[in-house]
Amino acid sequence: MTAVAPPGKGERLADWFDGRLGTHTLGRKYLRKVFPDHWSFLLGEICLYSFVVLILSGVYLTLFFHPSMNEVTYQGSYLPLNGVRMSEAYASTLDISFDVRGGLLIRQLHHWAALVFVAGMLTHMMRHFFTGSFRKPREVNWLFGWSLLFLGLFEGLFGYSLPDDLLSGTGLRFVNGALLSVPIVGTYLSLFLFGGEFPGDDIVARFYSLHVLLIPGVMAALVVAHVLLVVHHKHTQFAGPGRTERNVVGAPFMPVYLAKAGGFFFLVFGTLCLLAAVATVNPVWAYGPFRADQVSTGAQPDWYLGFAEGLVRVMPGWEINLWGHTLVLGVLIPVVVFPLMLVFIGVYPFLEAWLTGDKREHHLLDRPRNRPVRTAIGASWLSLYLLLLVAGGNDIVATRLHLSINVVTWTLRIGVFVVPAAVFVLTRRICLGLQLRDRERVAHGRETGVIKRLPHGEYVEVHEPLSQAQLHTLTAHERPGELVEREP
Structure with a gap:
């Protein structure tokens, strides 16, 4: 009889954890979880990995940053500002950039990761929007992602303002003016945000x-909740052979997906480090410390807040007097439109479900061409966003291209109304045309370029039947609901 070897230390340790945490059951269930394979799914991973880089680099920066607006006289390595009075926040930012070993690299890594994080979230939500993955049962997860985007915008604004340089101070002056334009409560909003009258001496500590x-x-809690709901609902996937609303076709988490995810994390991390090493971003030493009597020429916010400034710049300077109070509509209307644009993004899944009457669960993704109205709405919104982004730098555009600032501004004002409408109509027609082409391919096959002469003298092109996989991709979609236009 063969003797049974006693369990080793590793087995006993695993049994100890399994008896208390149920690790074997959890591992058996989730380590074999299937992940579909498509390049667009990497967009969410870019967001996650850049968020991790933000946390790591942010922890390092907090070790050297002094969040204080107390005035000091700078005596550091950056000679052009030696002897200049500035806040401790700005002085410590200069110290991080020039005196802390690796400080400038980490500070730029943090800033680049923030830019990529917001860009990744916006692109990730665009992928979900155009493919319809926000539908039941994923509406709540859409709200989690929307909340992360919303918080990310303000997190970037607050972090951008911490160095207390002239450029960030100019941006805060813009924010203060926007808050003061709100009737009745505007003054209180400004006092609450800045801890007193702007600029005050408590802004950096509060931010x-x-x-x-x-x-x-x-945001960390929302990221965890977002990932847990992805696991709970299972992954969406594009239509294809063997793929249904009740299964997921792909590779298991362990070891295939884990190896890919690990490699992709280091790829994202390495790319961000390369950007931080070779591309200067936010050189605060060139702006100088913030002073209330100065302003930066050609001041621009980070790209993700450029559309908010563009809203203000395209508005005429309208003012009206009501009951003894002056309403600055040129600022108030953009302040109202900005949150309304964000709210529309958040409630869209519920709005589409209400308009189409669709209460079913969806796990297969749409091809954008098969939902022409939704795709047209998304393209129209993107065109509006890009126009407002350009409007946020109308002075730079006019200066660089040697144009009149009035011509640029009026062109953008007209474009804000005309371009989104034109993009909507054009995108919808393109989607309907692509649907028609797909039906022709299903009915007649693929063009081969081979010309054949028939016995009676007619010349025709030879068509090759599509494969079953191609046919499945072109035909495995639902009929449009009320929100989608009638087929041509």
Whole structure:
């Protein structure tokens, strides 16, 4: 009889954890979870990995940054500012950039990761929007992602303002003016945000608490909830052979997906480090410390807030007087439109479900061409966003292209109304045309380029039947609901 070897230390340790945490059951269930394979699914991973880089680099920066507006006289390595009075926040930012070993690399890594994080979230949500993956049962997860985008915008604003340089101070002056334009409560909103009258002496400390503690904690919780719901609902997938609403076709989490995800994390991390090493971003030493009597020429926010400034720049300077109060409509209307644009993005899944009456669960993704109205709405919104982004730099456009600032501004004002409507009509027609082409391919096959002469003298092109996989891709979609236009 063969003796049974006693369990080793590793087995006993695994049994100990399994008896208390149920690790074997969890591992058996989730380590073999199937992940579909498509390049667009990497967009969400870019968001996650850049968020991890933000946390790591942010922790390093907090070790050297002093969130104080107390004035000091700078005596550091950057000679052009030696002897200049500035806040401790700005002085510590200069120290991080020039005196802390690797400080400039980490600071630029943090800034680049923030830019990529917001860009990744926006692109990730665009992928979900155009493919319809926000539909039941994923509406709540869409709201989680929307909340992350919303918080990411303000997290970037607060972090961008911490160095207390002239450029960030100019941006805060813009924010203060927008808040003061709100009737009745505008003054109170400004006092609450800045801890007193702008500029005050408490801004950096207040923003530091929001940027380092409150908002990152909420965002981390939302990221965890977002990932857990992805696991719970299972992954969406594009239509294809063997793929239905009740299964997922792909590779298991362990070891295939884990190896891909690990490699992709280091690819994202390495790319961000390369950007931080070779591309200067936010050179605060070139702007100087913030002073209330100065302003930066050609000041521009980070790209993800450019559309908010563009809203203000395209508005005429209208003012009206009501009951003894002056309403600055040139600022108030953009302040109202900005959150309404974000709210529309958040509630769209519920709006589409209400308009189409669709209450079913969906796990297969749409091809954008098969939902022409939804695709046209998304393209129209993107065109509006890009126009407002350009409008946020109308002075730079006019200066660089030697144009009149009035011509540029009026062109953008007209474009804000005309271009989105034109893009909507054009995108819808393109989608309907692509649907018609797909039906012709299904009915007649693929063009081969081979010309054949028939016995009676007629010349025709030879068509080759499509494969079963191609036919499945072109035909495995539902009939449009009320929100989608009638087929041509």
